[in-house]
Amino acid sequence: CFKIFVIILILTGYTVCQRKISYRGYSLIRITPVNQQQLQYLLNMTAIPGNGLDFWLQTTAVNKSADVMVAPSVANSTTKNLNRFRIPFKLLMPDVGKVIEDDLKAEINVPSQYQFYGTYPSLAEICQYIGDIASSYPDITSLIDIGSSFEGRTLEILKVSTESYEQKPVIWIQGGVHAREQIGPAVVTFIADMLTSLYDECDEVNDLVEEFDWYFLPVLNPDGYHYCQTKDRLWRKTRSRDSNIKHCVGVDANRNWDIKWNSTGSSPRPCSHTYAGSKPFSEPEVKAVSDFMTCNLKERMAMFVDFHSYSQRWLTPWGYTSKLPPTYPEQKRLAEVGIAAIKRLSGSTYTVGSSGNHMYTVSGGERDWVTSVIGAKYSYVVELQDLGQFGFLLPRRQILPNAQEAWEGIKAMATDLLRLDSE
Numbered sequence: 001c002f003k004i005f006v007i008i009l010i011l012t013g014y015t016v017c018q019r020k021i022s023y024r025g026y027s028l029i030r031i032t033p034v035n036q037q038q039l040q041y042l043l044n045m046t047a048i049p050g051n052g053l054d055f056w057l058q059t060t061a062v063n064k065s066a067d068v069m070v071a072p073s074v075a076n077s078t079t080k081n082l083n084r085f086r087i088p089f090k091l092l093m094p095d096v097g098k099v100i101e102d103d104l105k106a107e108i109n110v111p112s113q114y115q116f117y118g119t120y121p122s123l124a125e126i127c128q129y130i131g132d133i134a135s136s137y138p139d140i141t142s143l144i145d146i147g148s149s150f151e152g153r154t155l156e157i158l159k160v161s162t163e164s165y166e167q168k169p170v171i172w173i174q175g176g177v178h179a180r181e182q183i184g185p186a187v188v189t190f191i192a193d194m195l196t197s198l199y200d201e202c203d204e205v206n207d208l209v210e211e212f213d214w215y216f217l218p219v220l221n222p223d224g225y226h227y228c229q230t231k232d233r234l235w236r237k238t239r240s241r242d243s244n245i246k247h248c249v250g251v252d253a254n255r256n257w258d259i260k261w262n263s264t265g266s267s268p269r270p271c272s273h274t275y276a277g278s279k280p281f282s283e284p285e286v287k288a289v290s291d292f293m294t295c296n297l298k299e300r301m302a303m304f305v306d307f308h309s310y311s312q313r314w315l316t317p318w319g320y321t322s323k324l325p326p327t328y329p330e331q332k333r334l335a336e337v338g339i340a341a342i343k344r345l346s347g348s349t350y351t352v353g354s355s356g357n358h359m360y361t362v363s364g365g366e367r368d369w370v371t372s373v374i375g376a377k378y379s380y381v382v383e384l385q386d387l388g389q390f391g392f393l394l395p396r397r398q399i400l401p402n403a404q405e406a407w408e409g410i411k412a413m414a415t416d417l418l419r420l421d422s423e
Helices: 036-046 072-084 096-105 112-118 123-136 183-197 203-211 222-230 284-296 328-346 366-374 396-422
Strands: 027-031 053-057 066-070 089-093 141-148 154-160 170-174 213-217 301-309 313-316 351-354 378-384
Touching: 027 072, 036 053, 036 066, 066 072, 112 183, 112 396, 123 141, 123 154, 123 183, 123 222, 141 284, 154 183, 154 284, 170 183, 183 203, 183 213, 183 301, 183 378, 183 396, 203 396, 284 366, 301 366, 301 396, 313 328, 328 351, 328 378, 328 396, 366 378, 378 396
Parallel strands: 170 213, 170 301, 301 378, 313 351
Antiparallel strands: 027 066, 027 089, 053 066, 141 154, 154 213, 313 378
């Protein structure tokens, strides 16, 4: 898993000896446009890569906030411009780098059986842990190699199911599409962990394993995840290189699918965080997943869940438009089942709605492609905790509570799907 093949990096113009990027002095602010002119100013800011501004959360509507990380070099000019346009803003994080450093120093205490979830694991650790799950429960698990990343890391899926003479409906759980959203892979691993370890101990879980084929892909973007952990904690995209593009690396893996590709909420500019790629499926990671789904799971997908962060939202199709699919009421109802289960467990509150209405428009997204092409009846992007206090830098002490919440929500939704099938 995540095997690394030899790549001649000299040809790309990049070296492997890079210092880890520091975010000391960077700040995070929340900006809320209250009229169309202010919104347009923000949209113009978003469209310019390399301007010292990194939009952690974007906005495409008046009275909806954007969270923006501001480089020290443009802090004064950004504040002046916001004041000039009278755009309301507030400081969320005075020093991003200090938050990163403080969490690395903090002591984390988790129960012994959950030690794996006391830190953000490396790719090798995720691979080992998933392999251990497969070895511990060979009667209900198998590992499937579906291809390789740009840098040669193996994309491996954990399948959890019992033998059956008939094809079962599928539940697909994944994370790690955007590298800096590191809570996602931990949550996906935890759900697989619970599903396997509780089998034969809990009737509810027995039913879920016996009635569904579960597929887990903890890290869709392994190159980006590795780079995020070793070089740049806030890296988002893949790590693909194009010989025709200088100085810019990677593609947004959730803008690269062949569904309304590069039409809204994405960028044709290679240096942009939301660069859609040179064409749909340009990224080998995206192509590998799409090929596997097309060949094996078409018209079988009962539920697709893609874990991201942050903002505590359960997002339904469509992303590329504010229009709703005919199945929206059913999708919303099932999401509310999961959200209610989370609230009962911990008191955490999630909201639900379509991406195009509840967050911002996104074209070329996997969830929309899975809905339209693979035929998933229930398809979600889940933005995990928090609401902005830490954003992508969710402290390690919050990994286990997030994972437990997500498991409770997914378990409740899958159980409800079984109930619907039996009626």
